Amino acid sequence: MDQTTNALRGEGIALSFGGIKVLRGLDVEFRAGEITGLIGPNGAGKTSLFNCLTGAYLPQEGTISYAGDPLNGLPPAARANKGIVRSFQHVALCPDLTVRENVMMGIARNGSAGWLSAFLPLPGGTREREEMARSADEALADLGLPDVGDKLPGELPPGMQRLVEIARAVVGKPSVLMLDEPAAGLNNSETRDLTKVLRKLASTDLVMVVVEHDMDLVMSICDRIYVLNFGEFVAVGSPEEVRSNPDVVRIYLGSDDDE
Amino acid sequence: MSDQATHIIPGQSVVSRLSGMATSGLTTAVVVAVLIFMPLLLGGSWTFTLGLCFANSIGVLAVSLLVRYGGEVSIGHTFFTALGAYSVGVLDTRYGISLWASVPLALLLGVVFGLLFAWPSRNLHGIYLAVTTLALALAVPEMINNFDVLTGGYEGLYVATPFIPGIEMGLQRYYVALFMLVIVCLAVARLRLSRQGMALLLAKAHPAAADAFGTRRVWARVSIMGISGGIGAICGATLAFSGSTVSPGGFTFWQAIFLLVGSVVSFYGLSLTRVLIGGAFVTLVPQLLSASGAWIPVLYGLALLGMILLGHYMPRIRKAMNRKAEAN
Numbered sequence: 001m002d003q004t005t006n007a008l009r010g011e012g013i014a015l016s017f018g019g020i021k022v023l024r025g026l027d028v029e030f031r032a033g034e035i036t037g038l039i040g041p042n043g044a045g046k047t048s049l050f051n052c053l054t055g056a057y058l059p060q061e062g063t064i065s066y067a068g069d070p071l072n073g074l075p076p077a078a079r080a081n082k083g084i085v086r087s088f089q090h091v092a093l094c095p096d097l098t099v100r101e102n103v104m105m106g107i108a109r110n111g112s113a114g115w116l117s118a119f120l121p122l123p124g125g126t127r128e129r130e131e132m133a134r135s136a137d138e139a140l141a142d143l144g145l146p147d148v149g150d151k152l153p154g155e156l157p158p159g160m161q162r163l164v165e166i167a168r169a170v171v172g173k174p175s176v177l178m179l180d181e182p183a184a185g186l187n188n189s190e191t192r193d194l195t196k197v198l199r200k201l202a203s204t205d206l207v208m209v210v211v212e213h214d215m216d217l218v219m220s221i222c223d224r225i226y227v228l229n230f231g232e233f234v235a236v237g238s239p240e241e242v243r244s245n246p247d248v249v250r251i252y253l254g255s256d257d258d259e
Numbered sequence: 260m261s262d263q264a265t266h267i268i269p270g271q272s273v274v275s276r277l278s279g280m281a282t283s284g285l286t287t288a289v290v291v292a293v294l295i296f297m298p299l300l301l302g303g304s305w306t307f308t309l310g311l312c313f314a315n316s317i318g319v320l321a322v323s324l325l326v327r328y329g330g331e332v333s334i335g336h337t338f339f340t341a342l343g344a345y346s347v348g349v350l351d352t353r354y355g356i357s358l359w360a361s362v363p364l365a366l367l368l369g370v371v372f373g374l375l376f377a378w379p380s381r382n383l384h385g386i387y388l389a390v391t392t393l394a395l396a397l398a399v400p401e402m403i404n405n406f407d408v409l410t411g412g413y414e415g416l417y418v419a420t421p422f423i424p425g426i427e428m429g430l431q432r433y434y435v436a437l438f439m440l441v442i443v444c445l446a447v448a449r450l451r452l453s454r455q456g457m458a459l460l461l462a463k464a465h466p467a468a469a470d471a472f473g474t475r476r477v478w479a480r481v482s483i484m485g486i487s488g489g490i491g492a493i494c495g496a497t498l499a500f501s502g503s504t505v506s507p508g509g510f511t512f513w514q515a516i517f518l519l520v521g522s523v524v525s526f527y528g529l530s531l532t533r534v535l536i537g538g539a540f541v542t543l544v545p546q547l548l549s550a551s552g553a554w555i556p557v558l559y560g561l562a563l564l565g566m567i568l569l570g571h572y573m574p575r576i577r578k579a580m581n582r583k584a585e586a587n
Binding site for chain 2: 086104113
């Protein structure tokens, strides 16, 4: 498959809050079949770019499209229906739902059981719930969490909660998967597991974008990396190219002052 | 019955844990069984009062549902209870139509007006939405009086058509209310397990996450107001039938406040036992205090304070008692 056909593209994305320019006319292309990293110091605009791509923010300028379809103006829910899903920088699981049910929310939008089934024990609704639960269990098992479905998110350590978020994002077999700092709060062992999981998830028709501060993780899994600083890209390229870029070394990789 | 996010016991299955079936199912069954036999033990006036208590419990449930699934507080639910009550009252007195038709109409009107209220107020939250619902509560008595051709104005309406002909009306007023309460509680427990219910809970906890997975916040807000309005209307329909009269005095601003008080007293619980506590507080406390004259507001306040403190400290008291029992 042509990697660029099903790409998530942004052209000239500009976002500002009250005169503060957060993103300054960014051009991006996240290709299917690749894991793309988005790195930069805190406040560089990574999450803002994520929010623009997923519809949480509406940029003042620029166009966003997926596989040629324009996404501008579409709310997040409509983008989700197109298979564009994300995880969050701060874990956003529902504390009142079990782990399994949280993951089920990744495919609940595809359900067809109506309001009558919501209040009455009709077979259609029951069957749909069972199918969703089965898919959620499979997604959890794929991420190495086979036995936590009945627990509440608050009963899991932060690392597992991150994985549950990823399970929720991947259970619906998305076309674009955007992970916002998936390794935040994970210990070394959990990060290693996450690396394996992300590699396993990568496929020829999936656009995967990872915002991450863990350079080892980014360098080991990403095919291409965008480096963002003060709302502008300072480098784009393979991990080797980025690693050897003097600007990147100066502003991010080699400097503790930016953290 | 649904009473999620409370008393989690690791290892229980999801259905039993979250619908509360395992932890409260037996209690609920025992409570319902006792209530079924109550009329055999109690006099007519207590049977009548308990019927009202069941009806008010449904209203408490409507308010609690809005809190638990929508994260919002209503101080105007008498608007919906009035809709339900007058659906029953008007159809009964004007057309002789019984609950078989008037309850579905009440439900429909409650849902529709809940949706109509929710749409323009969809972006209001917290105290702003609560004050907006206050407008509903304040408007209700005047609206009822102005439509006196239909509503009977101050005099109100008398509901006399039996639900099931041939059965003594006093018993019907009790058992219909109990039946409605059980059905509504079961429906709410079912909602908790549905994709719509889960989406509402996610939208309440993390609106951005709900948005990102296809649940629009506006959908969530409008839906929960519709559901809560519908249940509020069923409360009104049940009140009309069990109380036998429908008049503006039953749908004042204070009644709306009492429903909220009942919801708080039951700690926004959605299980049958919890909403019964709220309904009992709304119904029984004023009756028990009715002979106290000028002391009624003070005693009511003390009773409210006592209930809240008891509920707040109960887990600690229980824990201390368990420790003591283990030590012995």
